[in-house]
Amino acid sequence: MNLTPLLEAHWINAILPELVLCIGGMFLILFDAFAPKARSLTGPIAVVIFILCAWSQRFVAVGTFFGGTYEVGGITRVFDITFVLAGILCTLLSADYLEREGITGGEFYALLMWGTVGMMMMAKGLDLLIIILGLELLSICIFVLLGFQRRLPVSNEASLKYFLMGAFATGFILYGTALFYGATESTNINVMARWFANPDVTITPLLTVAFVLLMAGFGFKLALAPFHPWAPDVYQGAPTPVAGWLSVAPKAATLIALIRIFHAMGPVLPQTKWMTIVAWLAVLSMIIGNSVAIAQRDLKRMLAYSGIAQVGYMTIAMLTINEDAVASIAIYTIVYALMNLGAFGVISMLAKNQNDPQTLDDIAGLGWRRPFHALALAVCMFSLSGLPPTGGFVSKFYIFRTAVQSGHTGIALIGIITSIASVYYYLRVVYYLYMKESAEGQTRIDGGIFATGALAISIIGIFLIGIWPTPLFHAASYAAHLLLAR
Amino acid sequence: MEQLTASMPLIVFVMIGTVAVASSILVVAMRNPVHSALFLLLTFLCVAVLFVMQKAEFVGAVQVLVYAGGIMVLFLFVVMLINVRHLPDERVLSNFWKGGFLVGLAVFALFVTMVRPGVYHDENPNKSKLSTVRDRVAINSTKNPGRLGHKRITRHNVNSEAVANALYTDYLVPFEVASLFLLVAMIGAIVIGKRELSAVEEETAPDYMLARVETEREIKEAMSA
Numbered sequence: 001m002n003l004t005p006l007l008e009a010h011w012i013n014a015i016l017p018e019l020v021l022c023i024g025g026m027f028l029i030l031f032d033a034f035a036p037k038a039r040s041l042t043g044p045i046a047v048v049i050f051i052l053c054a055w056s057q058r059f060v061a062v063g064t065f066f067g068g069t070y071e072v073g074g075i076t077r078v079f080d081i082t083f084v085l086a087g088i089l090c091t092l093l094s095a096d097y098l099e100r101e102g103i104t105g106g107e108f109y110a111l112l113m114w115g116t117v118g119m120m121m122m123a124k125g126l127d128l129l130i131i132i133l134g135l136e137l138l139s140i141c142i143f144v145l146l147g148f149q150r151r152l153p154v155s156n157e158a159s160l161k162y163f164l165m166g167a168f169a170t171g172f173i174l175y176g177t178a179l180f181y182g183a184t185e186s187t188n189i190n191v192m193a194r195w196f197a198n199p200d201v202t203i204t205p206l207l208t209v210a211f212v213l214l215m216a217g218f219g220f221k222l223a224l225a226p227f228h229p230w231a232p233d234v235y236q237g238a239p240t241p242v243a244g245w246l247s248v249a250p251k252a253a254t255l256i257a258l259i260r261i262f263h264a265m266g267p268v269l270p271q272t273k274w275m276t277i278v279a280w281l282a283v284l285s286m287i288i289g290n291s292v293a294i295a296q297r298d299l300k301r302m303l304a305y306s307g308i309a310q311v312g313y314m315t316i317a318m319l320t321i322n323e324d325a326v327a328s329i330a331i332y333t334i335v336y337a338l339m340n341l342g343a344f345g346v347i348s349m350l351a352k353n354q355n356d357p358q359t360l361d362d363i364a365g366l367g368w369r370r371p372f373h374a375l376a377l378a379v380c381m382f383s384l385s386g387l388p389p390t391g392g393f394v395s396k397f398y399i400f401r402t403a404v405q406s407g408h409t410g411i412a413l414i415g416i417i418t419s420i421a422s423v424y425y426y427l428r429v430v431y432y433l434y435m436k437e438s439a440e441g442q443t444r445i446d447g448g449i450f451a452t453g454a455l456a457i458s459i460i461g462i463f464l465i466g467i468w469p470t471p472l473f474h475a476a477s478y479a480a481h482l483l484l485a486r
Numbered sequence: 487m488e489q490l491t492a493s494m495p496l497i498v499f500v501m502i503g504t505v506a507v508a509s510s511i512l513v514v515a516m517r518n519p520v521h522s523a524l525f526l527l528l529t530f531l532c533v534a535v536l537f538v539m540q541k542a543e544f545v546g547a548v549q550v551l552v553y554a555g556g557i558m559v560l561f562l563f564v565v566m567l568i569n570v571r572h573l574p575d576e577r578v579l580s581n582f583w584k585g586g587f588l589v590g591l592a593v594f595a596l597f598v599t600m601v602r603p604g605v606y607h608d609e610n611p612n613k614s615k616l617s618t619v620r621d622r623v624a625i626n627s628t629k630n631p632g633r634l635g636h637k638r639i640t641r642h643n644v645n646s647e648a649v650a651n652a653l654y655t656d657y658l659v660p661f662e663v664a665s666l667f668l669l670v671a672m673i674g675a676i677v678i679g680k681r682e683l684s685a686v687e688e689e690t691a692p693d694y695m696l697a698r699v700e701t702e703r704e705i706k707e708a709m710s711a
Contacts (some may be wrong), residue, residue: 022666029673107677114670121663133663137670159678291704393529 003348013061014072017053017080018117024049025110025117032106039104043450046109047088053116054084068190069127074479075231079329081258082337085248087116089341092454093241097348100446101149101239108148112245113142119253126175128187131257134172135221138250139166139451141374145242146234152355158237165220165230173217179210193264203272211274214261215281216435221254224315225284228308232296236357242301244344247307252333255314259329263321263484273298275319279411282319286418287310298357300348302425303340306384309422310336315413317399320406328398331472335383335465342458343380346373351446355430358443360429365438370445374433376455383462385426391465398473500673502539506532519565524560528553544646 028049035041058075063408064071091109098105114137121134139275143166147159181187183206184195195201220227235243262269269275289309296302314332317325327478350358367374383392403412447455465472509528520583530553537546580586653661 037570067656069656070659107673111670111674111677114666117666121659127660129657129660133660133667137663137667139675140671141666144677147678150678430568 002135003169012064013059013067014063014065014070016056016059017084018120020053020056021113021117022364024052025113028106028110028113031091032104039106040099041473042105042109043091043098044092046105046113047457049113050084050088050091050116054081057081064126069130069186070124072124074475075256075326075330075483076120076124079252079317079333080120082252082330082333083116083119083123083249085334086245086337086341087112088251088344089337089454089457090245090459092450093244093341093345093348094167095450096446096448097239097241097451098141099448100351101354103148103239104457105247108145108254111141111145111254115145117248119249119281122253123256125257125325126189126260128133128180128189128261131208131260132170132177134253135257136170136216138253140171141428142166142206142242142250143244144247146458147355148239148240148242152237154184154355154457155239156237158234161230161237162234169217169220171217171226172213172220174300175450176210176215176217179206179213183207183210186230189260189264191265196265197267199266201473203268208272208274211265211272212277215277218254218258219281220317222251222311223285223304223308225288225308226281226310228285228288231308232301232304235307236298239354240300240348240358241341241342242478243303244341244348247303247344248333248337248340251307251311252337255318255329255333257319259297259321259326259483262318266321279319282315283411283414285315286415290418290422290425293422295302297359298360299360299363299429300344300358302429303343303347306426307340309418310340310384313396313399314410316403316411316415319408319411321484322402322406323400323477323480324398324405324482326483327476328395328402329471330476330480331451331465331469332399335395335462335470338458338465339383339390339460342376342455343384344464345451345454345458346380346445349373349447349451351447360432361439363429364432364436364447365415365442367434369438369442372452373455376459378430378433379459379462381426383427383466385423387423389463389466391469394466394469418439499536499539502532502535506536520562523561523565526561527554527558530558543644545651547646 016466023045028046031045032039032042034371042184057080060072060077062074090112094105094108094112098108118137118139118141121137122131125131137160143159143163146162147155148471149155162187177187180192184192185205186192186195205238216227223231231247235247238246263481286309289305289307289312293302293305295311296305314329314336317329317332319325346363347358352358352362363374363377366377379390386392386396398411400415403409403415506529509525509532512525513522513529516525530549534546534549534554537543537549
């Protein structure tokens with residue numbers, strides 16, 4: 001049989017990063033099983049595998065592979081770097097966290113890696129089938145990672161909640177995809193794009209239903225406003241480094257998949273109300289996320305609501321897909337990964353019963369007891385609220401500028417107002433860090449060398465992007481140009 | 487003999503169909519869940535045979551592999567694990583059996599009137615695509631003898647081959663991701679359901695966790711006592 005349409009030249013280079021992570025995960029599990037004495041090494045080995053994966057990006061072949069179902073390009077490289085960065089930070093934070101909580105980590109890191117593979121598939125898939133399978137691969141890793149502390153009721157609750165809600169969301173996505181397949185006769189995004197580009201296309205109610213179903217499913221995965229209620233409970237119960245990873249990486253993967261889908265639908269979007277739906281999701285997310293976060297004293301819940309608002313900002317840029325929009329989303333996800341994982345990292349070091357909430361009182365007066373950790377948390381909070389010398393400011397600026405340039409001034413204004421309101425609860429954390437007296441029997445901060453290293457990476461990254469964003473922005477813009485040039 | 491061969495499909499259909507219907511009735515009539523499950527398995531197998539007779543080999547094979555192989559084994563495992571040997575002694579027929587019988591009869595009448603022999607799909611262009619395979623085979627070239635040439639052939643009614651062709655060419659990546667997905671699901675299940683903390687791990691565990699392990703142990707002892 002003729003295999004040429006099946007396997008293009010350099011196909012192995014196209015999936016090299018995924019292969020590295022797949023095999024790395026399997027190796028870790030075997031290592032954990034056959035060398036139980038060296039279990040403390042699994043964390044460092046996982047970091048090495050992630051770095052190998054980042055390094056293998058150098059050899060990646062660019063183009064379309066596997067019969068037009070898999071596209072590797074500049075933008076997927078940018079997002080791959082985000083995923084790997086989130087993976088490395090989470091691994092570094094987990095290394096100390098797992099040891100403190102008495103969990104052995106072989107499977108933990110392996111699941112983290114396979115989840116990353118799922119995200120890479122979502123970013124590169126040109127076929128809705130691949131995107132959905134990648135999403136499911138990711139979801140199943142998340143279910144297990146959330147429930148990793150089997151003895152904690154909150155952890156089990158988080159896992160079960162995400163499982164049930166996630167199953168629903170997947171159902172919606174599959175249903176939407178099936179309807180799109182029925183209408184466009186293909187699940188391939190390029191074929192769908194050609195179908196949508198046909199001027200005779202009429203938008204039937206069926207297509208609108210399909211779009212709404214798709215957005216409901218992806219909205220769940222992004223924790224956009226009407227689909228957000230799972231987020232606070234899940235983040236609260238999850239092992240803290242996992243919560244940080246979950247709040248960052250899957251969202252980035254879902255966003256790039258949505259960018260591809262929206263871009264394919266581009267020609268018909270002006271004659272539909274579809275983007276109005278998305279705009280409402282963004283506005284609701286920003287308002288609900290920011291206003292509820294003000295009332296939260298539990299740090300993880302507060303960050304969950306702040307995450308809902310942050311996704312709202314990113315969704316603003318999705319309303320009109322152009323080069324600037326894609327570039328600003330790419331930059332936002334990188335910065336968001338740095339600052340949110342940094343914030344969750346400091347919380348993960350609070351050595352208390354993980355079944356109890358980690359509240360603002362636990363970090364009171366931390367600035368005088370553990371200056372470095374307090375500084376890291378403060379920098380992340382400044383960046384999340386979008387204050388100038390940090391990366392958070394730059395990324396938010398790009399997002400709002402793109403929105404205004406595309407003519408979504410009103411929504412951008414809502415974004416700016418709500419993000420000003422958000423400064424209150426972000427800076428309240430800084431207030432507790434430095435202006436509050438620490439009480440007797442205060443919660444210990446328990447961070448080893450790995451976690452401290454992760455925080456250092458976050459701080460350096462946040463300031464580097466904040467002060468000197470031009471190279472990153474140029475790279476992202478060029479990658480976005482290549483993506484949209486087709 | 488000739489006549490027998492010609493009527494063979496009908497004979498097989500009647501036999502298999504009878505077994506299928508009888509065993510599906512027995513599924514609900516048996517008192518022992520294990521027996522019910524086994525009769526369900528028999529029903530699935532009979533339906534698979536019916537699929538094959540309709541030239542849907544692929545669906546038949548999937549029926550055997552997925553339903554008979556996978557789901558039924560799962561059923562049996564669960565039934566045996568929770569150790570339900572007998573249902574509580576209740577009457578097989580409830581008080582509402584007359585109403586139920588009427589509803590069943592109505593549905594049966596509906597199917598009999600709606601489902602008639604005939605062609606059940608439009609003759610659309612996709613139909614031929616799904617059941618034919620175009621292939622190139624090597625033949626001895628007629629023009630220059632001694633060299634191999636190629637000849638295009640088209641084969642019909644090979645639907646499993648057509649499915650395989652699509653699965654391993656256009657949908658190769660989804661297929662491979664699905665296999666990774668199964669591996670991850672398996673390992674995830676083991677992680678969620680594996681043994682308790684071992685003594686070695688307890689040494690490094692924090693105090694509040696040891697306390698919780700202790701409580702769990704006490705609860706367990708109280709339960710078993």
